[in-house]
Amino acid sequence: MTLTTPALLFPAISLLLLAYTNRFLVLAQLIRKLAEQERSLHQDATARQILLLRQRISLTKRMQVAGVLSFLLCTLSMFALFLSFEMPGMILFGASLVTLSVSLVYSLWEVTISTNALNVQLQDIEALSEEQKRDEGISKETKEAP
Numbered sequence: 411m412t413l414t415t416p417a418l419l420f421p422a423i424s425l426l427l428l429a430y431t432n433r434f435l436v437l438a439q440l441i442r443k444l445a446e447q448e449r450s451l452h453q454d455a456t457a458r459q460i461l462l463l464r465q466r467i468s469l470t471k472r473m474q475v476a477g478v479l480s481f482l483l484c485t486l487s488m489f490a491l492f493l494s495f496e497m498p499g500m501i502l503f504g505a506s507l508v509t510l511s512v513s514l515v516y517s518l519w520e521v522t523i524s525t526n527a528l529n530v531q532l533q534d535i536e537a538l539s540e541e542q543k544r545d546e547g548i549s550k551e552t553k554e555a556p
Contacts, residue, residue, distance in 0.1 A: 411491065411496065411499065411500050411503065412491070415503065416484045416487040416488045416491065416499075416502075416503045416506065417488060419480075419484050419503075419506065419507075419510070420481075420484065423477060423480055423481045423484060423510065424481070426477055426510075426513070426514075427474070427477050427478065427481065430470065430473055430474050430477055430513075430517070431474075433470055433520070434467075434470050434474070437463065437466055437467055437470060440463060441463055441467075444459055444460065444463070458530050459527060459530060459531070462523055462526060462527040462530065463527070465523050466520050466523050466524060466527070469516050469517075469519050469520040469523065470516075470520055472516045473513045473514075473516035473517045473520065474513075476509050476510070476512045476513035476516060477509075477510070477513040479509045480506045480507075480509040480510040480513060481506075483502050483503070483505045483506035483509060484502075484503065484506040486502045487499050487500075487502035487503040487506055490502055
């Protein structure tokens with residue numbers, strides 16, 4: 411194995427960590443927005459959203475840790491190969507690939523929870539829409555009644 415093999419992984423890991431950071435920032439924005447809504451209007455969906463957000467934060471932390479560890483192991487692999495330590499370099503590179511895979515699994519899990527959270531939001535919007543339609547129907551009936 412040459413020094414260029416682990417070097418090929420560098421840009422991919424860097425971009426992955428950037429994507430993870432962006433997901434974290436989105437989560438932070440959602441939590442702040444949800445906290446603001448909770449202060450102004452208590453909703454049943456809020457409790458479900460908070461649970462899902464806690465899970466997503468935990469998974470985002472895990473995928474970032476695994477991604478950073480993968481990057482570190484890849485760097486150590488390159489350093490070992492640079493020093494002509496072939497076997498340790500290969501082992502470190504293999505460990506880097508494993509931690510990168512773990513990071514990707516956490517990312518997939520977080521995306522699944524994220525879609526569930528969006529479905530909770532959509533159900534809440536649909537419930538509000540149906541409630542408004544019912545309220546409009548009741549107000550029309552009371553206006554028409556003699």
